[in-house]
Structures are given as structure tokens and as C-alpha cells.
Amino acid sequence: MTQTKSGTRAAALREAIEAARGEYLHDQTGTPEDEAYNQAVTDVVAAIGALLETEKRDERLLPTGYCWCGCGAETGIGSFFARGHDKTAEAALMKAEYGGTVPRLLAAHSYGPDRSVTDAAVRNGWVRCPIPGCKYVGAEASVRKHEAMPHKEK
Numbered sequence: 001m002t003q004t005k006s007g008t009r010a011a012a013l014r015e016a017i018e019a020a021r022g023e024y025l026h027d028q029t030g031t032p033e034d035e036a037y038n039q040a041v042t043d044v045v046a047a048i049g050a051l052l053e054t055e056k057r058d059e060r061l062l063p064t065g066y067c068w069c070g071c072g073a074e075t076g077i078g079s080f081f082a083r084g085h086d087k088t089a090e091a092a093l094m095k096a097e098y099g100g101t102v103p104r105l106l107a108a109h110s111y112g113p114d115r116s117v118t119d120a121a122v123r124n125g126w127v128r129c130p131i132p133g134c135k136y137v138g139a140e141a142s143v144r145k146h147e148a149m150p151h152k153e154k
């Protein structure tokens with residue numbers, strides 16, 4: 001497998017994190033200066049870590065010719081899944097990693113009543129229904145469809 005461009009960048013970011021960690025003062029004298037310095041190093045590591053998360057998300061995935069649900073079936077050119085197996089894989093991931101429950105899935109990614117997952121989706125391309133008082137949110141096409149339906153006046 002050839003390394004993607006973003007994969008190379010992710011490796012560079014990982015190296016940067018290691019380098020920053022190397023700067024950390026281990027024989028601390030406990031002075032405020034040392035503590036401030038270590039805090040700065042920690043902040044840098046956190047910032048690079050956040051970049052790394054974005055890189056991982058944007059990394060381009062390529063179909064391999066075999067179903068990504070892991071069933072071993074060969075897939076058509078350009079397909080990740082045998083027909084319908086994307087849904088199987090999604091449900092299996094939910095069960096394997098989150099006990100099959102959406103609240104666990106959300107909590108594992110720090111979402112919930114206090115940190116809105118739909119707000120995060122909007123930041124990544126979802127849109128809100130423009131009709132005042134309506135809270136509907138979704139992918140552009142589904143909001144357009146929804147918008148055309150009658151809305152109660154508020």
C-alpha cells in the first residue's frame with residue numbers, strides 16, 4: 001500500500017509531537033517559570049494532536065477489492081462493500097465498540113446534551129431548516145425536501 005500525501009503529513013505531525021514532548025522539563029525545580037514552560041509544551045502537544053485528528057478524518061481511503069465489513073467477499077471496482085454490507089459493518093462497529101447503543105457512541109466522542117453533535121455536523125456541511133422556530137437539521141438534500149413540507153406557524 002502506498003502512503004497517501006496526508007499519511008505523510010500525519011507522520012510528520014507525530015514526529016512533531018515527539019519532538020515537543022522531548023522538550024518537556026523532567027527534573028522540575030518547581031519554579032513558576034518551569035511550570036509555565038511545561039504548560040506551554042503541553043499546549044503545543046495538544047494543538048498538534050488536534051491537527052492530527054483532522055488529518056486522520058481527511059485521509060483518503062481507497063477500496064481494496066474486498067468488502068470492508070471483513071466478510072472476505074470480493075467487491076466491484078471502486079466499491080468498499082458488497083451490497084448492503086455497509087449497514088452490517090456500521091451496526092457491527094456500534095456493537096463491538098459501543099455496546100450497540102447511540103448514547104455510548106456519542107459519549108465516547110464527548111457528545112451529548114452539553115456538546116451538540118448536530119452543531120458539529122453543521123460545522124462539517126449539514127444545514128439547518130431556515131424556517132423560524134423549526135429545529136430540523138440534516139444533509140442539504142434532506143433539508144430541502146423537509147423544507148417543502150408544511151410547517152406549523154409559531
Ligand SMILES: [Zn+2]
Nearest residue numbers: 067069071085
Ligand atoms: Zn461484507
Ligand SMILES: [Zn+2]
Nearest residue numbers: 129131134136
Ligand atoms: Zn423545518
